[in-house]
Amino acid sequence: MSVLQALDIGLAFLVFAVAAWTIFARGAFAATVGYVVYGLLLALVWIRLFAVDVALTEAAIGSGVTGVLLIGAAARLRAAETASDEKPLSGLTRVFAAALCVLVALALASVVLLLPDQGPSLAPLSMQKLPETGLGNPVTAVLIAYRAFDTMLEKVVLVLAVVGVWSLAADRYWGGAPGEARAASPEPTLAFLAQILAPLGVLVGIHVFWVGADEPGGAFQGGAILAAMWIIVMMARLTEAPQANAFWLRLALVAGPLVFLAAGAAGAIFAGNFFAYPPGFAKPAILFIEAFMVLSIAVTLPMLVAGPPRREPRQ
């Protein structure tokens, strides 16, 4: 057994252990911390499987942004959590829940074990057609060219999620600003971090988007990094979230899916098919669409973290 194999096995055990710890952790905050660690370990697993794109997404969105969202949820649920601890579930409910979990786990395990060793794969075909897209990264080609419609709909789902979060606001706060107001004297430690990290993070985010055409990276990961920078600056209360009724904000939220859909419709006219790109013009079109998707993701994720509007809108 080589050193790398030993490390892989150790990593797999560690993932299992952290997953089990996350399930058995008492309290939502501890479970969230476990979940973030689990996500980072999973990113390492993806790197060992040579899926760097997935690893970047797992670290940025699966572990990072989702972690922040869950920590916010845990903080809001803290009062309810201590109250519900007093009445534990009845024995029968526990047995039923455990049986259901075991059943689902067994079904999933049997499906995975029954898969053929060489599953059906479109990988050779997608690599063969890659030059026609002008891209070097097959993952980006799958996301923006081969399965463009799915990716566009994912963006629409994100916008719907923001609408859902905003809908939780009380009537008088509708259209107002979410999150904390800008502080006159922000927390110095966080403000220091935000001031140093944000310019670097913006640079890295744009870089990750730009190299995504040919190397691991892309709109999702780059957008998530940009979003994280805005979240940090808002957390440090150097700035406050914009009002939910700001026109530029709403435009930025829908810009990604809108440009994507418009490009898809243009494909129907100029390239003969919905979501087709004209030959020789695929790469510029893809980068153009991705740039607006980066913008939308960078605005959507912080709005999800900021939560429902909590102040009355200024006129």
Add this chain to the structure above:
Amino acid sequence: MSLVVDLFSIVAIGAGVFFFLAGTVGLLRFPDALSRLHALTKADNLGLGLVVLGLLPRSDSLLAALKLVAIWALVQLASATAAQLVGRAVRCKGTAV
């Protein structure tokens, strides 16, 4: 020459791993939150610094080496900030968590 470089890498990375080990033991064994933070920041700072130092001569290009140093600097920034925030939270609570 390559033997010297290999030895340098082994010594530096080994020392870095030792600091991570010591930091982990401290995290598990120290009695209160502030001492545990102290142990943890040593691992981040010196441990990662030594591992990066050991990896520097093995990097393919100057750019890759600079990226390694940048990673170390960013981790420094993040762990110092996190330690400050956790330390402040402990002091505000007034009890050892």
